[in-house]
Amino acid sequence: MSEIIRRDPRREWIARNRLHPDHASVLAEIGGVQVASEWLGPNGVVRKNPRAIGFIGPSGVKRIDRSGLQQGGQATATTTAARESRRTVTIDQPAFLVAVVPDLTGGRLSNHDKDLLGLARRVADADVEQPGAVVAILFGEHKGEGDGELKKQALGEAGIDRVVHLDDELYAGFAPEARLAVLSAVEREMTPRFWLLPDSPLGGADLGRRLALRLGERAATGVWQIEADDEAPLGWQCTARGAAGSLDIQRPLPRVALALAECAEPVDETRHAAEPLSLVDEIPTILSRIEDLGQVAVDPAGVALAEAEFILSGGNGVKQWDAFHHAAKVLGATEGASRVAVDDGFMARDRQVGATGTWVTARVYMAVGISGAIQHLQGIQRCDKVVAINLDPGCDIIKRADLAVIGDSTQILAALVAMVEQQRGGQRDAA
Amino acid sequence: MQPEQQQKQQKQGIDVTVLVSIGRHPITGRARRAEQDARGLELALAMEAELPGSRINVLHAGSQDVDSEVALRSYLGMATGVGMGLESMTLLEQPDGSDAILPLVEHLAATSPQLVITGARAERGEGSGLLPYALAEHLGWPLVNSLASIEKVENGVVTLLQALPRGQRRRLKVRLPAIISVDEAAPAARQSAFGPARRATFSVSPTASDADSELAQWHLSPARKRPKRLKIIKSASARDRFKAAASKAEGKGGQVLTDVTPEQGAEAIYKLLKEEDVLR
Structure with missing residues (x-):
């Protein structure tokens, strides 16, 4: 095909002539499916048809949207585009691991969990050259929206790279000892650089403190802010609430941290892989001295x-x-x-x-x-x-x-x- | 179990140690009895009334000065009458800013109570709420957090009600000896009487303890107000941003059932309630 653009002066003339019987069909031909509002004129000048701009609004009045997005009919397309605008990130060779144990209340990631995962991402992605991976340890059933692929997607969109999922009767209810055994096994096998848990009464506060003592770490509790600091042993400084919320404690971020809600922005630009992992070693069964008799009916x-x-x-x-x-x-x-x-x-x-x-x-x-x-x-x-x-x-x-x-x-x-x-x-x- | 034996055990009761700390009034900042620890002591006193013959030992590790003595005495004023077991409390004396965990562990290991009750977190200092967990880890005893009430104690097993968020309760059975921590869900503490508080005595035992060097290095300041999170709309066009700011909050396209029989409608609702697991 030659590079020369062939013009049809007659068609252009019809396009300009609103009263011509073929006007609508010619406009449609020039502008694809929709009526064209702009086209290149015979002298290389852009011609506009102001009557083709806009759309008929819900109350029968013509509306013009000058934001650059065309027409009401396409609105759904833009929202799907927004959903697909997340960048897919896969971290194959992580430099280190950040372990997160979300509460997973009612089988879903709560807002607190999502904030915490945002914090974990901040820690993991601090060095762009050598990003870390976020490992989530989930106890109990995960009831994310949809199933199969979609479920994995919900975890990936929260910023999780790897998932260790333990859906067993053993971990249901109040089972701190059994859960702690799993976390100890994760510690032995993967040795994450950080352990992040929600400081929430839904279970994270209890489990996190137990874990910290088991690992022999002095956990930071009530963390609500972190910032990079080269002088700190692990490279981060944190601000934590202390003394029943009346003090701010600034200290180097330890290996185990329990963070408050809104400690960071949840992940909203990337989608991560959420690859399932399984533990190699058998988790030792522990004879618990605490027996859960189940929830009591409350009036x-x-x-x-x-x-x-x-x-x-x-x-x-x-x-x-x-x-x-x-x-x-x-x-x-x-x-x-x-x-x-x-x-x-x-x-x-x-x-x-x-x-x-x-x-x-x-x-x-x-x-x-x-x-x-x-x-x-x-x-x-x-x-x-x-x-x-x-x-x-x-x-x-x-x-x-x-x-x-x-x-x-x-x-x-x-x-x-x-x-x-x-x-x-x-x-x-x-x- | 034979009834006589049962009665015997009922008479025996159990040894309870209540760990108390010095609280801080949220507005004036003055020393007072700590809210959660007082609730713990209240729980122990209620249990003593249920289980006659139980012995309550109140334990505190810290320095002894004028302010702290007033605060500590207000715990002792919570029980009146002869033989209620609160004529005195044990004070493990140590200088300010030293680590309380090891002396407490040693004391508990030596006296070996069957039940240790403590508040969930301190109102002064670090206040991380790690102490009950540290004691449990060192002593190797089971720990239950967020206690609402003690139901019964028999055969070395205690039945408890644990408070869950949203006003729910969970029943647990724990083998003694055990540590239980108490927060706002437990019954509120009774008033403290001035006279018995004045008459009570301290049995002070000085302890050798290490200074908490890590805490000394941290920077402590009065709590700043946390910034309120802004609703961030990430969008290229002004129209979307305006719509997000001006429009009412809408559901993400909920399901609407029109022209259905009541049974079909009820069926759909029932399915959702089952899915959310709120029907018990």
């Missing part, structure tokens, strides 16, 4: 609303309050309410969820007949999963909810209660 009404795990919240749409209370009892949920329900006297003031009531942190928040005023949505900002039962499919809580069921709340709750009771009854018969 959900007695749990403070701010720290309840599962909240059943009722609003203006709830008509039969007796049925609502019964449902909360059967499901074992702590009761909450919206402001309307409290004002109307159906629920106590201390049960109110939202900006003027309690800011809740539940893992599952079930909103029944609540439309989702902004104050209420603020109050449930930190909830993981929101389930909404509502008659109106257009209300705000539906947009926030992970699962929304449109229908009559009384009937749906009754059906749910029947289902749970039936399931429990079946289990009791089997036992």
